Amino acid sequence: MEGTLLQRLGVSATAEAVYWAMVDHPEWDAGQLATRLGVPETVVRDALSTLADRALILPSSSRPGTMRAVSPQVGLLALLDQAEQQAIAHQAKIQAARASVLARVTNGPDRERDEIVRLEGHDAVRNRLAEHAHTASESCLTLTTGKAMTAAAIETGNQLSRIALSRGVAIRHIYQESILDDAASLAYAERMAKHGEQSRITPEAPLRMTLIDRRFALIPIEPRSGRGALEIRSGRLVSALRLLFDMTWEKSTPLARRSAGDSHGLTHQESAILRLLRRGRTDEAIGRQLGLSERTVRRVVADLMKRLDAESRFQAGAEATQRGWI
Incomplete structure (x- = not known):
């Protein structure tokens, strides 16, 4: 988990491994770190330079000439602060570029004239x-x-x-x-x-x-x-x-309000069919408009007429309107 966080903050996998090894074994020098991690000592020293640049390691006061790892709590919070400041600066550049583009796009001579x-x-x-x-x-x-x-x-x-x-x-x-x-x-x-x-x-x-x-x-x-x-x-x-x-x-x-439309027990399909019935559309025309088969439309219309106690298609549409169904 820590490795994932450090890499997201711009620390390489090697530098990350060196840092956590130094946290666990503060007495190790570069040679011991290289042996433990199975990498050349030059790689470890490059990683130490990276960690020093990120203020994750500092000169040791108790062992002059060596480096010590900053505690993860302090070091990672400092690294997060750096990342946040970089993000703020990057966002400011984006906003400045956007303002420049908008000024060019919206205030050009053609836009002013036309x-x-x-x-x-x-x-x-x-x-x-x-x-x-x-x-x-x-x-x-x-x-x-x-x-x-x-x-x-x-x-x-x-x-x-x-x-x-x-x-x-x-x-x-x-x-x-x-x-x-x-x-x-x-x-x-x-x-x-x-x-x-x-x-x-x-x-x-x-x-x-x-x-x-x-x-x-x-x-x-x-x-x-x-x-x-x-x-x-x-x-x-x-x-x-x-x-x-x-x-x-x-x-x-x-x-x-329409999507909820189930206060009367109607589906979207039934509501659409009722509105088209009110406009006098045929089953064929309704099916074509809603992408349904004519048989499906006839079945739904018959069910709606029964629920509305209507004797005709037109009466069903009128009764649905009167009841506030559509």
């Missing part, structure tokens, strides 16, 4: 989001609309959101309710919530957008076109979009 910038195509948008994941300092707010998240959006979110979360950036995500009728989209939302994303659901979302800190906003060039996005850098426009997001957030339902 208040709205076109990001053409998926790759350009993803690259810009990746940049934001590494440079955001406060928050990332996303409002997602549509019937389902694309596989590309889920992959991007998996990677970049975790980067931002690992850096301490707060992530809030509002999903349009219809999106969570898609199994892959729902699985993504629940997975990200477990990683620390704050998630809510709204029946209807006004538009798709991502807000970075209080400085940038990305909105699609054309909804569902995949052509790319507009990055807005105007403070007034970003503030207006932030206000819209906050208002939508306040009116939305926490994802955790």
Whole structure:
């Protein structure tokens, strides 16, 4: 165990062995240490130099001309202090480098001149989001609309959101309710919530957008076109979009409340089917959207109608809404 600790603090295995031998046998000289450890005496002397540099051994006052091992309690605490100071200095260098990069990235002539910038195509948008994941300092707010998240959006979110979360950036995500009728989209939302994303659901979302800190906003060039996005850098426009997001957030339902959703004994699958029944979807359409066989949908619908004492599919959806099941 001690060896593992010393090596993590930058002491080689040989120097470590010499140190513990000196602790156990303070009377041994370099020759005796070499014999005991089975290494050349020159190797022991190199190890002694390393240990002296780390203040793990000091000149002996009782035996002039020899070295003594510092007690492990004192020596290891001193070594930990050194490592901590080095880590602090290294972190300071990283923060200084980050500040330099941010200054260059966000204050360049193009960024100052252009208040709205076109990001053409998926790759350009993803690259810009990746940049934001590494440079955001406060928050990332996303409002997602549509019937389902694309596989590309889920992959991007998996990677970049975790980067931002690992850096301490707060992530809030509002999903349009219809999106969570898609199994892959729902699985993504629940997975990200477990990683620390704050998630809510709204029946209807006004538009798709991502807000970075209080400085940038990305909105699609054309909804569902995949052509790319507009990055807005105007403070007034970003503030207006932030206000819209906050208002939508306040009116939305926490994802955790839906995920718990068992107060009425409903599974995620049953809740999704009831919402689609309420919208008048056929068994075939429900199965296609949720990735279920038509037979499974018919079985679940029949069970739900019985539990709701409903005589028709539409009545089941209406009764579920009236009871507050969905």
